[in-house]
Amino acid sequence: MxxxxxxxxxxxxxSVRLRLPLLADLVRDLAPDVLCLQETKCPDEFFPHEGVEALGFPYRAIRGMKGYNGVAVLSRIPFTVRHDDPDWCARGDCRHLGVDLDVPGGLELHDFYVPAGGDIPDRAVNPKFAHKLDFVAEATAWNRERGPTKRSVLVGDxxxxxxxxxxxxxxQLLTVVSHTPVEVEAMTEWQKAGAWHDAIRHFVPPPEKVYTWxxxxxxxxxxxxxxxRLDHIWVSGDLVGKLSSHRILKPARNWTQSSDHVPVMVELAL
Structure with a gap:
């Protein structure tokens, strides 16, 4: 750094265990100070701490479960876990981790994995889609209750x-889950509720295309x-002026046994 x-x-x-070797490639290419993972698919007792620490991340917070979901925050910087953040939809399904980073002025960081929502964009017939909308609605209400964010970053799938x-x-995607009007409206309300700013679009404004999946x-x-573009980095208004660079690591999609998502990086001048 x-x-x-x-x-x-x-x-x-x-899957953090399946793709642990790829983390070395990510570290080589992006040199992150903090790495937020989603869909780790790993119970906490089986998390590969030794391999991650060997890559230079002595500070780790994990919230995982067998077979699906799971989030992790890996850091070169000390932090404190935010244990009082909500359990979304009262499911305990390992979709969010919040930490307070020990940097000058402090920094609140949230790592989210929002439900995919299944294939049918109709909450009446698709419980997975209903869960997705309810999850985003709860996150929106939480942000609205807390007021405009300060010294905060939100990342995730x-x-x-x-x-x-x-x-x-x-x-062609207006009726495909992930880009339907009801989902877009829900995300827009979430951004407004926390006064979040889209960090990637700060660097690459529309109409230029940007994909991460x-x-x-x-x-x-x-x-x-x-x-x-399913993977996002949002920052609070007071951090917009500190955004210094970004990178979407598209070559990672060709790595051996790659994820269908690629890493996304933002650099802040603190």
Missing amino acids: AQNSLRIVTWNIN LNIAPLESDVWSHK WSYRNKDWEASNRGR
């Missing part, structure tokens, strides 16, 4: 591509480039 800077990376790793330029085809179903993903 350069003096007075902070690199935060978010990545849906899609939020499973919503809100802008037309966040998907390969706005017209390409489906496993498309074997020639790079040629067709039918991506979506």
Whole structure:
């Protein structure tokens, strides 16, 4: 880390044990000070602490379960876990970790894994979609109750591509879960409730296309480039002026046994 800077990376790793070797590639390419993972798919007792510590992350917070979900915050910087943050939808399903980073002025960091929502965008017939909307609504109400965020960063796989330029085809994806109007409206309300600013779009404003996810179903993903921006980094208003760089590590999609998501990095000048 350069003096007075902070690199935060978010990545849906899609199994931390399966893809542990890829973390070395991520560290080589992005040199994160803090790495937030989603979909770790690992009970806490089996988390690969030794391998992660060998990569230079002595400070770790994990919240995992067998087979699915799971979040982790890996850091070179000391932090305190925010144990009083909500248990969304009262499910205890390991979709959020909040920490307070020990940096000058302090920094609140939240790592989220929002439910994907299944295939049918109708809450009346699809409980998974209803859960997704309820989850985002609870997060919105929580942010609204707390008021405008200060010295805060929110990252994660939020499973919503809100802008037309966040998907390969706005017209064709309007009825596809992750880009439906009801989801986009829900995310917009969440951003407004916390007065969050979209850090990636700070660097890459619309209408330029930005993707962070390409489906496993498309074997020639790079040629067709039918991506979506599902992974996000938001910052509070007082940090917008401190945004210094970003990177979306698209080459990671070609790593051996890659995740279908790629790492996203933002650097702050503290």
